[in-house]
Amino acid sequence: MSLRVLAGRAFWILLCGVLPLLTVYFAVAPALFGDSQAADFHFNYYYAAEAIRDGRDFYPTHGFVVRGPNDLIIDYVYPPLVALLTVPWTLLPVGVAESLFQFLLIGVFVTTLFLLGVRDWRCYGLAFLWPPVTDAISTGNISILLGFAAALVWVYRDRPRAAGAALGVSIAAKIFLWPLTLWLAVTRRMRAAVWSVVVAAVVLTASWAVVGFRGLTDYPDLVRRLSDRMDERGYTIYALATDLGLPSDAAWALWFGAAVLVLAGSVVLARRGDEKRGFVLALTAAIAFSPIVWLHYLSLVLVAVAVARPRLAPVWFIGIPLQVVVTTGVYNGSTFQTASVLVLIAAAVALALAPARWRPERVRYVPARATTVISSSR
Numbered sequence: 001m002s003l004r005v006l007a008g009r010a011f012w013i014l015l016c017g018v019l020p021l022l023t024v025y026f027a028v029a030p031a032l033f034g035d036s037q038a039a040d041f042h043f044n045y046y047y048a049a050e051a052i053r054d055g056r057d058f059y060p061t062h063g064f065v066v067r068g069p070n071d072l073i074i075d076y077v078y079p080p081l082v083a084l085l086t087v088p089w090t091l092l093p094v095g096v097a098e099s100l101f102q103f104l105l106i107g108v109f110v111t112t113l114f115l116l117g118v119r120d121w122r123c124y125g126l127a128f129l130w131p132p133v134t135d136a137i138s139t140g141n142i143s144i145l146l147g148f149a150a151a152l153v154w155v156y157r158d159r160p161r162a163a164g165a166a167l168g169v170s171i172a173a174k175i176f177l178w179p180l181t182l183w184l185a186v187t188r189r190m191r192a193a194v195w196s197v198v199v200a201a202v203v204l205t206a207s208w209a210v211v212g213f214r215g216l217t218d219y220p221d222l223v224r225r226l227s228d229r230m231d232e233r234g235y236t237i238y239a240l241a242t243d244l245g246l247p248s249d250a251a252w253a254l255w256f257g258a259a260v261l262v263l264a265g266s267v268v269l270a271r272r273g274d275e276k277r278g279f280v281l282a283l284t285a286a287i288a289f290s291p292i293v294w295l296h297y298l299s300l301v302l303v304a305v306a307v308a309r310p311r312l313a314p315v316w317f318i319g320i321p322l323q324v325v326v327t328t329g330v331y332n333g334s335t336f337q338t339a340s341v342l343v344l345i346a347a348a349v350a351l352a353l354a355p356a357r358w359r360p361e362r363v364r365y366v367p368a369r370a371t372t373v374i375s376s377s378r
Contacts, residue, residue: 016125024128027138028102031095038098039330041086041140046094048076049086052211058083059215059222077226079219081173081207082142098140105137105144109299112144112151116306123316127302130319131326136296139330143296146170146177147303153180154279154307160191167192168199172207176286176297179263183282186270227291233331234293235341243335259288280304280352294330298341301348308352315351318344 030036037043051058060075076083089097113124127133136143149170156162163184170177184193208216215222232239237258241251263285270278283304287297305315325340332338 012122016122020125020128023134024106024137027134028099028106030138031102031140032099037095038102038138038140040142041098041101042094044076044078045082045086045140046090046097048078048083049090052080052083053087053090057214058211059218077222078174079172079204079207080211081169081203084207084210085173101140102137105140108148109133109137109144112148112303113306115148115151115155116303117310118306119310120312122312123306123310126312126316126319129323130299130302131322132295132298133302133319135294135330136299139296141294141296142173143299146174147300150177150180150283150300150303151306153177153184154303157184157187157189157192157275160189160195163189163192164195165199167196168201169203171196171200172203176290177283179266179282179285179289180279182263183266183270183275183278186267187275187278231291234291235295235298235332235338235345236291236293237288237342238291239332240335240338240342243338255291259285262288276308277353280308280349284349295326295341296330298345301345305348305352309356313351315348318348318351 031038031042048058058076058080089101092100109127110124113127118124133144135141149166152166153163156166167177167180167184171181181193181196184190184196232242236255238251238255241254242248246254262281266278266281266285268278269275269281283300287293287300290297309315322341322344325337325344327333327337332341
């Protein structure tokens with residue numbers, strides 16, 4: 001074996017094996033061995049689940065309570081489903097539960113990529129170099145689970161009940177993936193779209209009923225107060241625009257207009273029969289329409305990448321420059337950091353949308369009695 005081949009193998013093992021293992025280790029080690037916690041699971045889901053178990057209010061009743069590292073973790077603000085599903089985890093000590101949940105997220109993420117047809121081990125390693133993925137693991141957030149639901153919608157898109165149920169449950173947990181319902185409808189999968197709405201309504205109503213509809217009437221105000229407090233800290237066009245000095249109304253208009261354009265692009269592509277690229281833009285629209293985008297939300301982009309480019313391609317390497325510009329974790333930082341992250345994510349979406357590079361046809365001849373040339377292309 002030549003030195004060049006050995007050097008190439010060593011490069012891939014280091015880049016796609018050793019470095020990803022280190023990033024995963026640093027994502028889980030603080031909760032597993034140290035004093036830090038998987039903040040979202042620890043301070044949001046688990047606390048709310050304990051409150052439901054004990055019959056107490058699980059939504060903040062007198063303003064947000066600040067907890068956790070850097071005094072930036074606030075109360076539970078999801079619909080009840082996530083807290084209800086966390087109740088069984090409260091049978092375990094919170095430190096054990098949050099670590100197990102982190103390992104569950106790792107397994108779900110790997111399963112998501114495999115489900116979408118990713119077979120090159122290098123893609124898995126590069127995926128774990130994306131800061132949004134490791135942030136989702138380190139905080140113990142449900143973004144990876146939403147990504148798994150999106151993957152199920154794509155894989156089972158022609159099975160109405162399966163796709164609709166996966167999407168409906170995800171919407172009941174967090175309305176985030178609603179653009180996929182529109183994508184299903186535009187691609188003439190109306191039964192799946194309707195089923196997603198029905199499942200979401202039934203699950204959402206049932207979850208509120210289980211908690212006695214506590215907090216239902218005040219929930220819209222809770223979401224509004226959350227947005228007022230946190231929308232300038234996310235990775236959004238609105239946050240970037242306000243950083244650049246635009247008035248709040250102008251920044252909101254710019255944000256909303258961009259989100260509408262992305263969704264319109266999804267609809268146009270889907271109506272033209274390009275359902276794959278329409279799906280990529282529908283997932284992008286889910287992020288674009290969110291008034292608050294934490295770093296781990298952007299892990300959904302990797303689902304779009306896996307759908308569009310299941311084989312090794314330049315887009316998988318976007319996580320490396322992201323490692324350079326992301327310095328503050330969940331929340332955005334300087335204007336430069338926010339802009340850089342948005343540019344790199346936009347580049348990832350653009351690369352996922354770009355036509356696959358043409359590969360020249362390979363021709364081989366078969367001997368003996370064959371009289372034709374057999375051509376094959378991959």
